[in-house]
Amino acid sequence: MTTSIAITEGITTLRQVEEKLGLTLSGDSQFFTEWMADLPALSEAEQARLEQVRQNYLYQISDGILLEETVKRVVLSPLLELAGFYQSPYRFKTEVSVEIAAQGDNEEILRGRIDVLVLQNRLWIVLIESKKTTFDLELAIPQTLAYMAVHPKPEQSLYGMITNGSSYLFVKTLGKQYGISDLFATRSQYLNNLSGVLKILKHLGTIITKS
Template structure:
């Protein structure tokens, strides 16, 4: 018997139970988000200032839907990070399927149930055979807390467990990075959360981290 679960309905508790996923508290596990070496130029800062202003101006009329978030915020970020150029390439709406088998016992027999999680990744940045970034870009009124389990599910489906997977979840105004390593037991960690509602333009930090991750994997 197959039970299909939509990725957007998966919880952290489910991932911990079914895949033994756990969160690392070791600061050295995910240094890429704060120990970044690339520096952004003044021209890039000007571009990011425009991105921030464009987003806040558009948001005055109504909450942005997901496609608008991609257009106004995500696309310029990927461009400035160099992810549209070799050796990276972009895939969108990639279908993902991951399964875990469970044995359900009853009084008469043991019935094998296969739980299959299905979903589609918004944007996947690839470098050769390495999954680099799984980007979940939700509407502006969407909480990042709801997107994190979904992104982790996609990261668990990485067909190359020998490599670390990174992801960015965002809703246009808030941004958070994740790192996951599968190997013996899947382990993940989160960055701090960045927002456009601080005086400083935190897109500078977001772009620095994107560039750092790009350097790490390439």
């Protein structure tokens, strides 16, 4: 744990990820297909539950601010439950939070925190907690890759999901390469929506328990 804390505190950009950790963005279109291929179908009940999650999110964010605990309860927790991650054979562990900051409008400094859950020691669920739900997911990619880089078996495919409750990105590392998915959104009813997020989570869950 001490090693991962030291690494994440020193990594804030993708350039640092590449220079300090030796990771490079894969140029192979087949490197990270797990977020696109062989995804499971969802039942009507699961689709209905996701639509309720989406409606709950839209209602809560109508005031313009979605607080940290609300993100967890309204969006993230239902997703993890629907993915089956609260049941056998899955096990979570919690990493120490990392502070993040970025310059916002009018030179305002936005401050937030990254909370990390690790599933089966191979899937990182990274939640950006901030009073600004639009906190850019790109800011959490370097720290997520840094957590993954200290895995004792880097020859395994490792995965991560980064979310602020509003948007989602998936990442993969294998050896010294990494890949990043397209962006998904809670608000979307059609392409790259919550259904896609749940399908990917289920697929990744199957991969890490069978390999």
